Amino acid sequence: MAQVRLEKVSKSYGKLETVHGIDLEIAHNEFVVLVGPSGCGKSTTLRMIAGLEEITGGTISIGDRVVNDLPPRARNISMVFQSYALYPHMTVRDNLGFGLKIANMPETEIKTRVDEAAEILGLGPYMDRLPANLSGGQRQRVAMGRAIVRNPDVFLFDEPLSNLDAKLRGQMRVEIKKLHQRVQTTVIYVTHDQVEAMTLADRIVIMRDGNIEQIGTPSEVFEHPVNVFVAGFIGSPPMNLLDASVTGDKAVLDDGVEVPLPAGCNVREGQQIVLGFRPESFAPKGHSLHGDAGALTLRRVVAIAEPLGTETILYVSLGGMDVQGKMLNPRVVHPGEELDFTLDLTRLHVFDKAFGRSVRA
Amino acid sequence: MATDVQVLQRPTLSEGITAFFRSPRAVPYLLLMPAMIVILAVVLVPLLVSFWTSFTSYNLTRPDTLYNFVGLRNYQRLLGNDEFWWAFGRTFLFVTITLNVEMMLGLGLALLVNKITYGQRALRTIMMFPMMFSPILVGFQFKYIFNDSIGLVNNALFDLGLITQPIPWLVDGTLANFSIMFAEVWMSTSIFAILLLAGLMALPKEPIEAAKVDGCNPWQVFRHITLPFLMPFVYIAMTIRSLDVARAYDMIRIMTNGGPAGRTELIWTLMTRTGYQNSQMGAANAMGYVSIILSIVFTFYFYRKLTAARTFMGGAQ
Amino acid sequence: MSRLSIEKPWQRWLIRFGVFVAMAILCVPGLWVVLTAFRPNIEVLARPAVWIPQNPTLDNFARLFGLSSAQQGLPVAQYFVNSLVISITSTLVAVVIGMAGGYAFARYRFKGKATLFLAFMLSRTVPGVALSLPLFIIWARLGIIDTSFGLIVVYMAINIPFTIWLTDGFFRQIPVDLSEAAQIDGCTPWQAFWRIEFPLARSGLASAAIFAFLTSWNEYALASQLTRTTASKTMPVGLMDFTAQFTVDWTGMSAMAVLIIIPALVLTFIVQKHLIAGLTFGGVK
Ligand SMILES: Nc1ncnc2c1ncn2[C@@H]1O[C@H](COP(=O)(O)OP(=O)(O)O)[C@@H](O)[C@H]1O
Ligand SMILES: [Mg+2]
Numbered sequence: 001m002a003q004v005r006l007e008k009v010s011k012s013y014g015k016l017e018t019v020h021g022i023d024l025e026i027a028h029n030e031f032v033v034l035v036g037p038s039g040c041g042k043s044t045t046l047r048m049i050a051g052l053e054e055i056t057g058g059t060i061s062i063g064d065r066v067v068n069d070l071p072p073r074a075r076n077i078s079m080v081f082q083s084y085a086l087y088p089h090m091t092v093r094d095n096l097g098f099g100l101k102i103a104n105m106p107e108t109e110i111k112t113r114v115d116e117a118a119e120i121l122g123l124g125p126y127m128d129r130l131p132a133n134l135s136g137g138q139r140q141r142v143a144m145g146r147a148i149v150r151n152p153d154v155f156l157f158d159e160p161l162s163n164l165d166a167k168l169r170g171q172m173r174v175e176i177k178k179l180h181q182r183v184q185t186t187v188i189y190v191t192h193d194q195v196e197a198m199t200l201a202d203r204i205v206i207m208r209d210g211n212i213e214q215i216g217t218p219s220e221v222f223e224h225p226v227n228v229f230v231a232g233f234i235g236s237p238p239m240n241l242l243d244a245s246v247t248g249d250k251a252v253l254d255d256g257v258e259v260p261l262p263a264g265c266n267v268r269e270g271q272q273i274v275l276g277f278r279p280e281s282f283a284p285k286g287h288s289l290h291g292d293a294g295a296l297t298l299r300r301v302v303a304i305a306e307p308l309g310t311e312t313i314l315y316v317s318l319g320g321m322d323v324q325g326k327m328l329n330p331r332v333v334h335p336g337e338e339l340d341f342t343l344d345l346t347r348l349h350v351f352d353k354a355f356g357r358s359v360r361a
Numbered sequence: 362m363a364t365d366v367q368v369l370q371r372p373t374l375s376e377g378i379t380a381f382f383r384s385p386r387a388v389p390y391l392l393l394m395p396a397m398i399v400i401l402a403v404v405l406v407p408l409l410v411s412f413w414t415s416f417t418s419y420n421l422t423r424p425d426t427l428y429n430f431v432g433l434r435n436y437q438r439l440l441g442n443d444e445f446w447w448a449f450g451r452t453f454l455f456v457t458i459t460l461n462v463e464m465m466l467g468l469g470l471a472l473l474v475n476k477i478t479y480g481q482r483a484l485r486t487i488m489m490f491p492m493m494f495s496p497i498l499v500g501f502q503f504k505y506i507f508n509d510s511i512g513l514v515n516n517a518l519f520d521l522g523l524i525t526q527p528i529p530w531l532v533d534g535t536l537a538n539f540s541i542m543f544a545e546v547w548m549s550t551s552i553f554a555i556l557l558l559a560g561l562m563a564l565p566k567e568p569i570e571a572a573k574v575d576g577c578n579p580w581q582v583f584r585h586i587t588l589p590f591l592m593p594f595v596y597i598a599m600t601i602r603s604l605d606v607a608r609a610y611d612m613i614r615i616m617t618n619g620g621p622a623g624r625t626e627l628i629w630t631l632m633t634r635t636g637y638q639n640s641q642m643g644a645a646n647a648m649g650y651v652s653i654i655l656s657i658v659f660t661f662y663f664y665r666k667l668t669a670a671r672t673f674m675g676g677a678q
Numbered sequence: 679m680s681r682l683s684i685e686k687p688w689q690r691w692l693i694r695f696g697v698f699v700a701m702a703i704l705c706v707p708g709l710w711v712v713l714t715a716f717r718p719n720i721e722v723l724a725r726p727a728v729w730i731p732q733n734p735t736l737d738n739f740a741r742l743f744g745l746s747s748a749q750q751g752l753p754v755a756q757y758f759v760n761s762l763v764i765s766i767t768s769t770l771v772a773v774v775i776g777m778a779g780g781y782a783f784a785r786y787r788f789k790g791k792a793t794l795f796l797a798f799m800l801s802r803t804v805p806g807v808a809l810s811l812p813l814f815i816i817w818a819r820l821g822i823i824d825t826s827f828g829l830i831v832v833y834m835a836i837n838i839p840f841t842i843w844l845t846d847g848f849f850r851q852i853p854v855d856l857s858e859a860a861q862i863d864g865c866t867p868w869q870a871f872w873r874i875e876f877p878l879a880r881s882g883l884a885s886a887a888i889f890a891f892l893t894s895w896n897e898y899a900l901a902s903q904l905t906r907t908t909a910s911k912t913m914p915v916g917l918m919d920f921t922a923q924f925t926v927d928w929t930g931m932s933a934m935a936v937l938i939i940i941p942a943l944v945l946t947f948i949v950q951k952h953l954i955a956g957l958t959f960g961g962v963k
Contacts, residue, residue: 052858054385072861079862085855089877099863102873150863389786393794396779396838403835404801404809411812419815427815470700476685476693487701489950490708493942495896497914498935502707504921505714505928513710516727547707604840607805611898615918629807629899636811637903649808656803664799 002063002076002153002186003028004049009058011044011210019044019210021058026203031180031187035197036207037233042190045207046156049188051075062154078147079156082163084139086131092118092142093127099150117145120182121175137168144176148183155180157189161196173199194234198222206230228356231276231349237326239276242319243353246271251350253319259296259343265350266359273359276349279313282325285340289328295342305333316341408653415647421640435647444623445631445648451538452628452652456606456659459545463602464595466546467553474554475561485558491551500612503544507531507616534624537617541625544616545609553598560594561587596667603659607652628652708939714932715739722928738933754934756908757916762941764826764912765894768833773887775834776841777879781871783842784849795842802839806899814903824906832900837890844889848882849875881949888949892942913938 004026011019019041026032034042047053049060051072059066067075078099086095096117100110118124121141131139140160147155160176161169177200180187191197197204198218206213206221206229214221214230225231231239244251246267250258259275267273280289285297300316312330315322325341327333350360381387415435419427439445474484491499506513507530518524530540564587572582610629613619619626619634628648636645685693714722716734742754782788783795813832814823822828852875860870876883898914905911911919917938920931 050858050862052861071866072858073864073866077862079859081855081859083853083855085853085859087856087860087874098860098873102860102864102869146859146863386788389782389788389791392778392782392786395775396798396842399775399831399835399838400798400801403813403832404804407809407812407816408804410816411808414812414815470697473693473697473700476690477697484697484701486947486950487704489946490704493892493896493939493946494708495898495914495938495942497896497898497917498938501917501921501931501935502711505932506707506710511722511727511928513707520727547703551704604799604802605805607807607899610805610807611914614898614902615921629805632811633807633903637814642811642815646811649805649811652808653804656805657800660800660803664796 003030004154004186004188005059005061006045006049007059009045009048009060010056011041011048011053012056017056017210019048022207022210022212024205024212024215026186026188028186029184031189031200031202032205033189033191033197033201033203034205034207035191035194035233036213038192040207041210042192042207043158046079046158046188046190049154050077050079050156075154076152077154077156078150078152079158080143080147080160082159084131084143084160084163086139086142086146088131091128091130092123092134092145095131095142096123096145096149099146103150113149113151114145117149120148120179121145136164137172140164140172141175144179148179153186155185155187155189157187157191159191160189161191162193169196176200195236198234204234206233224358225276225349226358228274228276228351231351231358235278237279237313237324239278239349240282240318240321240323242275242321242323244273244275244319246273251275255318255320257298257319259348260345261350262345262348262360264360267350267352272353274351274353274356275319276351277343277347279324279326281344281347282323282341283327284314284325284333285342287327287329288342288344289326290344290347292342294346295344298341298343299338300341301338302333302335304335307332314339411646411649414643415650417643419642419646421637421642426643431643435644438644439647439651444626445628447623448626448628448631449651451626452655455542455545455609455627456603456655459542459549459609460599460602460606462542462546463550463553464599466550467598468557468591468595470550470554471557471561474558485555488551488554488558491548492555494548496548496608496611497615499544499548500615503540503547503612504531504616507540531617532621534621537621537625541609541613541616544612548612549602552602553595556594556598556601557591560591564590593667593670596663596670599663600660600667603656603663606659607656628655711932711935714929715936717929719927719929738929739937741930742933742937752916752919753908754913754916754937757911757913758937760826760908760910761895761912764829764833764910765891767826768830768837768894769887769890771830772834772837772841772890773883776838776886776890777845777883779838779842780845780847781849781875783846785854795846798839798842802836806836806897810900810903813900817904823904824910826910829901829904829910829912832904833890833894833897836897836900837893840893841886841890844886845879845882848879848886851882852878885949888945891945895938895942 004024006022006024008021008023009019010017010021022045024032034045036042044053048055049062051067051070051074055068059068061067062075062077087098090098093114096114097110100113118127121144123138123141123145126134126138126142131142134142140163143160157176161172164172173196189200201218203215203217204221205215208229214226216224221230221234225234225239228241232241242253244253244259246261246269247258248269249261251261251273252258253275261267283289285292288295298318300318302314302316303322304315306313306315307330310328310330312327312333314325314327314333316325317323333339348360349358351357352359382391414427416430416432417427418429418431418434470488474481474488477484494502509515509527509529509532512530514530515524515527518528528536530536568586568590569582572586577585607629610627610633613625613627613630614633617625619630629652632645632648632652635641635648713731715738716736717728717731718733718735718737721728721732742752744755779798783791817823817828822831856874856878857867857870860874861867865873896914897912898918901912901915902918905915913934917931917934920927920934
């Protein structure tokens, strides 16, 4: 059983604090993804868990042990690096077996476990090659193989897919997911790619500037972002975010368009707010995801249309900004065409402008 | 307010030091400790001794003179000593001329070899020849080759019918200076050629192709693309070279030993003559200090250029 | 950038000619000395000059080692052994110490790093002749003048800065990730170094060792003052001894020159590729 617990964990380089006392609890077997823009402290956090960085403040425990002062080798973790960090002077087999050899495991058992890992990852044909003679995807598999042979309590991944091309990245995502189901271990996975986070995670931890902004399941952070940052970060194409002010039970956009606010919003008359809605909730009549009931209809001229096959992204002007709508079951749309759009009012997000926090009930 | 509650025991100095050496912060210092100790013992302490000696009238034949403090007298004498000034000026000229000639020839050679497609590796190997020659060997080799009666050069000129009288390469003052510079250039051009060739081979293609598309002629490409890219390599070579310009001493020691009649006397040969032959260690150490400063100035100058060029390259990539 | 510019045939021939001349200038002096080493003395002194050796002989080498009936010049065998012992020992120690230092510079941030690095480099600029004066005084007082030990210590000091420079460059080329991955795989930092980083830096260390060896093997200025007798004299000092004799023994000296150059030549060929890489990476990266 290896749950991981971070309490008020902080990290400073000299005087500069880069991780500001974060709290996080990860259950046994949970797949948790740390996501956030580059430089927000994800790697630093992961490396503190791994024992590769000293912890400036707070405590980290793995299982029942506080590991603050334990070296990496004593933490029973394994890690897949962004660069893979394969040992260039060792064959794939030796790379996989290195950790076991260091632990003085008998040769025969090393062989059994290495072969098993190779079997899972389909590395059989490459066992005697050097890393330099492998493709990117194969190297990635070796890195994962090296992590699983040791049967660790916790798996750490630091942007393991970012060096792969888009197609391979998609495949490996599925493999990692399968692997997790198969080996049943706690996983902490760092990425800056929110799509990766959404598809892999049991729970997502969204970080910014050394702080945790929100923790939740993929659907929680997608459906109920707690602030403007999370709202804009999760989802692709991103949520449309428009400035507005409160008049009665309506929000008035900068171009005068009035949008009825959902019931139970914690707002005052005249308050400056940010109104958010996903492209999925803004579509030409008859093409929206949840039907047109309870929707506001707006007639708009299409500025740009991006056909993507099963859907088309439409750019129109609203509230003085370009907003994106998503047209399902699309037909050919030409720029300049005027269409009736429906805005799904039940899926509106409302944030106060001053603090960016969600004010929806 | 709880200001007086904490009774902090200030650690003693030795406790502090022990704690430091147990902390991870000490690791790099511990790793560097042996190197520092050796340099301290073999370079720094002797330099201090030599600094002290340069203020005494120390004479090898009378050991007690080591404590005979004479202030700046050795330096004053140096300033008023024509022989020293000639040696100093000659050394400065020698270093400046040879470094520049080596750089130009090295660049030329690197450019030429870079144009050769077949056998480039073999050429590079040949270029390394002079690098592995001991300076004393180079000196011997040229002493032999420039010998007026049996030397290769004169023999060749005779057999080609170009001369009837032997040319006194090492006996005439001017020719002797030319000969030692030739030997020095022969010995060290390779370093420049090899490093610059490495630079040329690392040269990215795109900027050159872009410049050509933009209408640059070959000279402009060289001037504005190739040369700036090569500059860090030039400075590395310059730094490495100026690190041990003084190894020319070995070569000159065997070729002319400052002769004829002091016409190739450099500060290094003068120094050993003063120190060991005339036993005037105090005066010799004063010269030693001048030569050390000369070397450091050259090296430091190029090292600074190298660091600057390196950050420039880092920024450009 | 091999085939970027299109040369006309006459340009190509001009380039080849230039390269040929340059290579000839680099090769001929050394070859001439080698040829002389295998000539009898009469041939050297002959007028008109004899270009191709007519009577190749090994006599000069035999003479050096006292194997010939002719009068024996110098205890060259002893010099050769001294040179080997001094160069190899000082190289090994300098590489170990320099490697530790280079690793510290490559892997750690610490106070005074840049200054310390510069100080090491500047310590190398001190001319051997200038350093020999105080070393002569101190070594004499310590009683280690004219001992191999005395010279070994000095050569260590000369070689450490350059070894630091080279190994720093090589270690910086090895990603830190590898050592970290090894530590996660269960290694102590010490194990991680020896099992991962050391094997990867091996070629760099080899080239550093060659440089150190060549420096020690070829050094004259310090050796000429700090050695006095066959107990510690090295090959370059021995070569100089030849000229001190009344008649210059050109063939004998040439034979000795060949003995000095052979080990250097062999070593350099073995590691020439790493040699260049070491120099450039150390500087640019
Ligand atoms: N060794 C270091 N010294 C100083 N600052 C560092 C160091 N490593 C990382 N940082 C800083 O810490 C912050 C977080 O870095 P990191 O955890 O790598 O971000 P990311 O979320 O992209 O993985 C960055 O602003 C980075 O500049
Ligand atoms: Mg990162």
